[in-house]
């Protein structure tokens with residue numbers, strides 16, 4: 001039997017019933033990875049590491065030890081998250097040989113839960129992009145049609161989950177990088193409330209917006225993963241002291257009395273008709289299940305995109321200054337002096353998009369432009385937070401498309417950064433306002449490519465999000 005198509009909860013049950021072992025699951029996943037090498041969902045596989053872990057877990061199962069639900073489950077990890085002793089490349093030439101000297105807190109959490117990590121996922125270089133075409137190594141095509149992109153920047157993660165190369169993955173989301181690829185590949189992607197999941201040991205892109213989150217096949221698996229990933233971390237300054245919740249207790253099985261907001265600005269110009277219709281069908285579904293639909297407007301919400309590209313680039317310019325080939329990264333051998341060394345290392349190490357962001361970031365921070373761009377963007381951010389606060393007085397969650405279109409063709413947008421940036425228009429407001437949001441598959445378009453819906457909640461309302469998302473997700477076979 002092929003177990004790799006099942007959800008985490010399903011195989012966790014089979015492991016406990018001794019119908020399958022972790023080693024068998026891991027071997028099946030490793031075999032899928034070999035078979036589907038053309039997807040380039042992984043930068044590298046850690047076969048020995050995974051099989052040793054699986055055997056260790058099987059031994060504990062055979063001793064009838066009570067183990068966490070994630071025990072023995074093979075998963076993959078985006079390649080900007082440190083695992084001690086393994087490479088962290090961020091899909092960049094600069095870090096192609098970098099071996100992590102310590103593990104991220106979330107990796108320690110996963111290991112405490114006996115997860116079996118089988119490899120690291122391809123991504124856009126330093127998480128900048130929406131298609132994985134900015135990876136220095138290879139593009140990850142869409143598993144549903146390899147002429148199309150998987151989305152990004154966690155495209156390798158989304159593709160791996162959709163193609164059964166692991167039961168879940170952990171990605172990072174600064175402006176949509178978990179939710180957009182999840183949407184394009186037909187899997188569930190969660191961006192938690194800022195601060196809920198520790199950023200310690202994750203390579204920073206824009207520290208005030210970055211948040212790691214799970215990609216899974218089902219909403220319930222997402223909740224299970226968040227239980228493992230979330231929690232206060234004293235090693236991380238922005239980690240929230242929010243009380244530890246059990247997200248597996250989110251599921252009420254109904255949406256009665258829940259107020260779902262439909263913000264008209266999310267349904268305007270630029271939205272593909274098929275995507276729009278799919279989301280409106282979801283709205284009808286919720287209405288038929290007893291939810292109350294509230295029509296709303298957020299005049300500022302689409303300004304979030306411009307605001308995001310100013311703020312995230314400013315932070316990236318500062319965060320990426322540490323990559324100079326001296327402290328980190330590959331270094332040239334023919335430098336004439338120290339300035340020449342930095343110049344050569346950085347111009348040869350970084351790809352085009354990363355350089356564009358660094359230049360943009362330094363520009364908006366430079367004296368003379370700071371007030372016009374950076375300061376203005378901070379004001380827009382405050383305005384957006386106010387707008388979200390206002391709409392959340394009238395509803396519990398917002399229902400929007402995750403991305404304005406389904407997957408686009410490889411190469412279609414790679415020479416047009418602006419049109420690439422537009423694919424984040426519905427996801428970035430969430431990061432700007434530090435909110436949680438989840439993307440859930442809700443059908444396919446006429447080309448057979450997945451469509452995703454996004455549910456946005458108030459800060460720390462993950463339980464509500466999971467419940468509302470699961471009511472739809474659990475009824476997916478019915479539709």
Ligand code: GLN
Nearest residue numbers: 127128129174175176177
């Ligand atoms: N696509 C967006 C960008 O290029 C978001 C990236 C992310 O969330 N890491 O910046």
